[in-house]
Amino acid sequence: MRIAFPKEAPPETRVTLTPTVAAKFATLGAAVRLEAGLGAPLGFSDDAYREAGAEVVPKEGLLEGAEAVVRLNPLREDEARALPAGAVVVGLLDPFRNLGAVRALAERGVSALCMELIPRTTYAQKMDALSSQASLAGYAAVVLAAERLDKVLPMMSTPAGTIAPARVFVVGAGVAGLQAIATAKRLGARVEAFDTRPVVEEQVRSLGAKFVKIDVGETGQTAQGYATALTTEQLERQRQGMAKVCAASDIVITTAQVFGKRAPLLLTEEMVAGMRPGSVIVDLAAATGGNVAGTVAGEEVVKRGVRLVGLTNLPGAVARDASQMYAANVYNLIEHLWDRAQGRVVLRLEDEVTSACLLTHEGAVRHAGVRELLESLGAPTQAEAAKATVTEEHHEPTP
Structure with missing residues (x-):
């Protein structure tokens, strides 16, 4: 053949x-x-x-x-x-x-x-090529964000004082999210993560990250292991619960996608504006509409001092x-x-x-x-x- x-x-x-x-x-x-x-x-x-x-x-x-x-x-x-x-x-x-x-x-x-x-x-x-490429995208997202962040990721004790570790928030604990968590932890960051599927909490904790609990009501996952789509009301409850975590984070990485549909909007303009200037958001769903308000597919833009990274081929970085x-x-x-x-x-x-x-x-x-x-x-x-x-x-x- x-x-x-x-x-x-x-x-x-x-x-x-x-x-x-x-x-x-x-x-x-x-x-x-x-x-x-x-x-x-x-x-x-x-x-x-x-x-x-x-x-x-x-x-x-x-x-x-x-x-x-x-x-x-x-x-x-x-x-x-x-x-x-x-x-x-x-x-x-x-x-x-x-x-x-x-x-x-x-x-x-x-x-x-x-x-x-x-x-x-x-x-x-x-x-499973989708998973293999997603895993690399999760890794590349953290490295890319670390390069663009205006501070170091690990805690450092120096004669001039102690530098606190950077705070990383990963939204979505699928293949890409779990790899992002693992990579950020290896680089010394303080990592928090959220997923609508309670069943992944153990996986998140096993990687050394804190699982953020937000009550959005009844959720689940598909037969293929993907998170099911949330209702409009559930998405709003999720945004409200994530707002404080985002505001305290130096890096936010979003990974939520629904096969065959537009990616859910998870971070509003107000949530982005509430983050510290110099913070970095990497939107892994940029190619399917983006999880973040203001993301531009294929580009990096700065909104109110926050850098939004919408690059669409992160596996290509490795x-x-x-x-x-x-x-x-x-x-x-x-x-x-x-x-x-x-x-x-x-x-x-x-x-x-x-x-x-x-x-x-x-x-x-x-x-x-x-x-x-x-x-x-x-x-x-x-x-x-x-x-x-x-x-x-x-x-x-x-x-």
């Missing part, structure tokens, strides 16, 4: 394949073809990939004959339409905000394996490790789907991992939420319309 690895568009610094993982694909029996210069952002030469058993080709002709294509960032609609018909594509596809590309993938008959939809099970952890982890996640997924007898990926819909992350297949959008959103915005794909016609002619129930 021929697997193609195109380069990602600048300013992306991460890559989809490292020489180490390329060698693993070769051992698996896959024919790996990558675009010339793919590893250049990280200093990986084309020769390093060749030595690992991969073929290096120019951009022109890269996709010719490709049976699978691996990407990192979401495809544009024109890129989706340029994929070989009937191929398999693997990547972080951002399906709810990238509907044009999803429709194009279905129209092309492409089987799209959406990395965001990998189930959060013990077995699938090795394939691109070498992020690339190694992403490439390994993709390899583990493909290895799981690999049929050694046929020497190719075989999509078995009864398989738990395949069924969960297969976004489009045989001309149809399989994810119910994405499909319903597409249908609400326009007509179904040609393939879906054809299937609907057949269904009516045979008087069979719609699957």
